[in-house]
Amino acid sequence: PWRQISWRDNKKQGNSLQPSEELKYVKNFQPQNDDVKYIRILLCGPVGAGKSSFINSVSNVLRGRMHFFLSKLYYNSVSQYETHKIQKDGKGNYYPFVFNDIMGLEDGTGRGVSAHDIKLALMGRVKEGHKFNPESPLSPDDPGYNSSPSLDDRVHVLVCVYSANVPEMRSSTLQKMKKIREAASNLGIPQMAVLTKVDQVCGETEKDLRNVYQSKHLKKKMADFSSSLGIPMNCILPVKNYSHEIKEDSDVDTLILSVLKLMINFGEDYINKLESNKAGC
Template sequence: MSAVRSNLTSAQERQLCSLFGHVKLSLLFKGSVHGFNAGAFHAKCDIQGPTVVVAYNKTGFIFGGYVSKDYNQANQHIADDRAFLYSFKSDDSKQTPHRFTPRNTAQAFTNGTVGPNFGGLVFLHGNSTAVASSPGNFYNFEVNEMHGGDLVTTECEVYRVEDLGGLLEKPCRSIMWESEKRKELMDFVKSYKPIMNQVRQARVLLIGPIGAGKSSFFNSINSVFRGHVTSQAISGSAGTSLTTQFRTYQVKACRDGKLLPIVMCDTMGLEETSGAGLDLEDITTILRGHMMDRYQFNPTVPLQPDSPGYRKNPTLGDMIHCVVYVLDTCKVKLMSPKLLEKLAAIRRKVNLIGVPQLVLMTKVDEACQLVQQDLKEVYRSQYIERKLEEVALHLGIPRSCIVPIKNYCQELELDPNTDILLLSAVQQMLRFADNYFDDICLGEDHEEK
């Protein structure tokens, strides 16, 4: 199933966001996809914090309402002094949206089992595309300004409204953005040598949900060292994993240069449903070095010892030395409980084997407009700071193990600041791999004693 997309154009989204300030909209519910009924709405939108309803009709109106409180079907009138209704025409990008505040903030909306109920407007009325309109009930508005009398919607969407905040007075992490830093990081990666003589390259396993950017991360690192944007690993947007094989990717210092001392291992994307995406049993097989390059994943049956593609006697160099979880910054709060449970189960397996773990937060530029305008603000963004906290909380990983990055996705030329973030992430992976080797050395010393 393809990704659910917003009906809002970029101009319309800017008009809507002008009612809030510096915010990010995340699509939670779409009637044409999830169903024009109250049950589907509540399944997607309950306990999601501030939300805005966006309805469209054939007359060309975009209208709806905002609430800053949770929907939870409590069957009560909710006080919300930040709630409002709004409306604007879809074909007028310069129009300032009309904004209507509640007559009494103690009755801003009704938190019931029906669709979004603002008193004056009730969406998904009768579990259909209809809107019930009652000017003067909770809100005063003119029908011609609100919806033009057209009460049948062509689409109804609900978005989470996240306040992006501004910039921190001081960055939460210090980082140098000069060209010298980029060269220093590249030299570090090129000259790295595992402390174990029998290991030539550190092996890093990339794990993450579909579309988070695992394959794009390898392509981006490859691009940095090739000197131009490349696309060796299959990447893109799809409803199912584009990676169907276990792949071990090596990076050259330049087109004709020597191989770098790091191997990136790509896997199928994680999916919340059982029998789909990367199988949990395959994780252990990969960590212990049994899975060979180009093994074709079977989501319903994990790799067996007697199957083709199974390495019976792996060496230390075949094993995984660092696990990296790749998460889309824009979707951290949208991860389902089932997906979080699967990530927690993987974390437990990795912990038992004793492999260090790191998190990459991708698409930081898409997540925060301030970072999109200037990538160097990534550690000053209040929004990215909050996302670091959320990831640490959801995965139970220290913030020091979480690194925000931007992959090369649509660019044709390299950017020094993007390179510095990417190379900093690789540096951390190699340092974590050293921690793995240190533990092995300590264990060997203990056995000798």
């Protein structure tokens, strides 16, 4: 293997399934900063990359059962800024991290969200429920503009999502993603990338998902993606989202949890950095 990972083997104690260390870490996580209720993770990528499926897969892993929801449909090139929370129990409690999934990389198709609006979302200046329109970028006069964003409103981690099964990244998509990454870098927001559909990359990963870190073809895909986008290899992780499965798969869970743990840690580090800088002033 060219990268080490601890696969989640199903270990039972009595009639109960013992959770992995990664699952226990995520389930017990709480932000250190009392002013932050949720770590906000912004998923950015083209339609079909698997952003909504990833959120659904995270929900499946944490809730311990299959949980299906329909992906958003986009009408007249308009998409809505929506926060996805994951229910922790039946008492109305949620996990302390949320996802924002916006359709933002459809250059040349007349669809998606402008880079300008995505930059505003990074700064927390987009209100929940705002409907994006590529022909009418958000301005301070719009009701959907948040003029006084809190630390909770800001994005704490930017995640570029792309399909490993796509032959190559379109130059227009790459340029827009680079602009968004540059905006995030200027704000100090940590960034990582998720390559989805890794089971479709080669016959070995399709046969056994545990071959993911033995696949030379996938390693090259990740290296090319790293070179094109400027994200270090150790910040690029492969996943397989739940798609055709109707019951849990421990190998799928392992990859999902490894990504989720890194997202949480990156977000926590960024929040602590902001608070440290604030205290220094």
